[in-house]
Amino acid sequence: MEIKIENAETFKKFLSERFGVVFPHEILLSDTKGHGIRVHSRGLMGNVYGLKGFQAYSGKNGINPYFMQLVGMHAKKNLIALNEVDAKKFIAGETVRKKIKILGGQGPVIVAHGGHILGVGHFENGELRSPFSQDRRSRIIQNRIKGWIGRDL
Numbered sequence: 001m002e003i004k005i006e007n008a009e010t011f012k013k014f015l016s017e018r019f020g021v022v023f024p025h026e027i028l029l030s031d032t033k034g035h036g037i038r039v040h041s042r043g044l045m046g047n048v049y050g051l052k053g054f055q056a057y058s059g060k061n062g063i064n065p066y067f068m069q070l071v072g073m074h075a076k077k078n079l080i081a082l083n084e085v086d087a088k089k090f091i092a093g094e095t096v097r098k099k100i101k102i103l104g105g106q107g108p109v110i111v112a113h114g115g116h117i118l119g120v121g122h123f124e125n126g127e128l129r130s131p132f133s134q135d136r137r138s139r140i141i142q143n144r145i146k147g148w149i150g151r152d153l
Helices: 008-019 065-072 084-092 134-141
Strands: 027-032 036-041 053-058 079-081 107-113 116-124 127-129
Touching (some): 008 027, 008 065, 065 107
Antiparallel strands (some): 027 036, 036 053, 116 127
16 A cells, blocks of 8 residues: 555545544644645644744655654554564564554554554554664664553553
C-alpha cells in the first residue's frame, strides 16, 4: 500500500481511515509551500511568532515520527504492541515476524511498546519493518524512555 498524500485534507483523511485518529477542533493541519504538511494549535496561532507548528508529513520523508508520537496514542486501528524482545529487534532494524491481522491486510502501522509509541512501521506478509536508518533509530529511541501515565500497551 503506497501512501499518496497530496495536501493536509488527504493526510487528515488518511490518519482517520487508517488509524482511527480524530483530531480535536483545536488542532489544525496546513499545507506549506515546499515544506510538506504542518500541525498547529488554533489557540496559539495569533500569539506565537516564528515557527507556529512542526512538520507532520513530507513527500520526501513520509510521516514524521515525532508527530506520530503525539497522535499515535489516539489511534484506534492498526496499532501493534510489541514485547521487549520484538521492540529491540524493531529498533535495531531487524524484521519482526507477527501472526496478526491488520485492517487492509498490509501497510503502515503504529508500533508501540510499554506505553511508548515507537513510530510507524510497515506490515506486510506477517513481517514488520522499521523505516528508520540505523543512526536515526538509536537517537530517536533515547527520547522514549518515560511512558505515559495510564497508557499500557
